[in-house]
Amino acid sequence: SQTIHQWPATLVQPVGSPLSLECTVEGTSNPNLYWYRQAAGRGLQLLFYSVGIGQISSEVPQNLSASRPQDRQFILSSKKLLLSDSGFYLCAWSRDRRYNEQFFGPGTRLTVL
Amino acid sequence: KNQVEQSPQSLIILEGKNCTLQCNYTVSPFSNLRWYKQDTGRGPVSLTIMTFSENTKSNGRYTATLDADTKQSSLHITASQLSDSASYICVVSDIGPGFQKLVFGTGTRLLVSP
Secondary structure (H helix, E strand, O other), X not given: OOEEEEEOOEEEEOOXXXXXXXXXXXXXXXXXEEEEEEOOOOXXXXXXXXXXXXXXXXXXXXXXEEEEEEOOEEEEEEOOOOHHHOEEEEEEEEOOOOOXXXXXXXXXXXXXX | OOOEEEEOOEEEEEOOOOEEEEEEEOOOOEEEEEEEEEOXXXXXXXXEEXXXXXXXXXXXXXXXXXXXXXXXXXXXXXXXXXXHOEEXXXXXXXXXXXXXXXXXXXXXXXXXXX
């Protein structure tokens, strides 16, 4: 069976510090991978998606970047965090782009102070 | 603009009672609609998924309906349990030549009270 992991589960960082959130998927190969941010009272916002190693598409301009160094690893980064980067970050995967049922990880709660 | 609106924003019901959550969407062209359950501080978990040709889908005590003509969906929960307390998110997917995009509603927060 497939599982998706995210870490850390929670993170408190000062403004201006760097960020690295990691997501890994087990039990499948060549998944589509996604990073979402969920702000309080708002729907999930797609930040990045990837259909293969080294292939990253950005949905919204922002202070964040993503990388996919391995088939089942997806990393969300920032060089300098802003207060507005606080939120709940979710990683998800899907088997293919046509049907696109997405399976979500447990999430990372990021607080920028 | 593609949007998904859910109502009510929040709901409190007594354990054992039924409830219905609503979802209206303007996503076009439409591919499929899903309902997710999200426990506090956790990732969403899929409950049902319906394509254009399906108008009802059940998953245990959860029954989703879809009216593609009026662009409305509902999620009915029967004989609610305390563990049903969560946010329920309606998600609509469009049909694209390549990558499908998902449009998320803001969710209905349900509290089942003993």
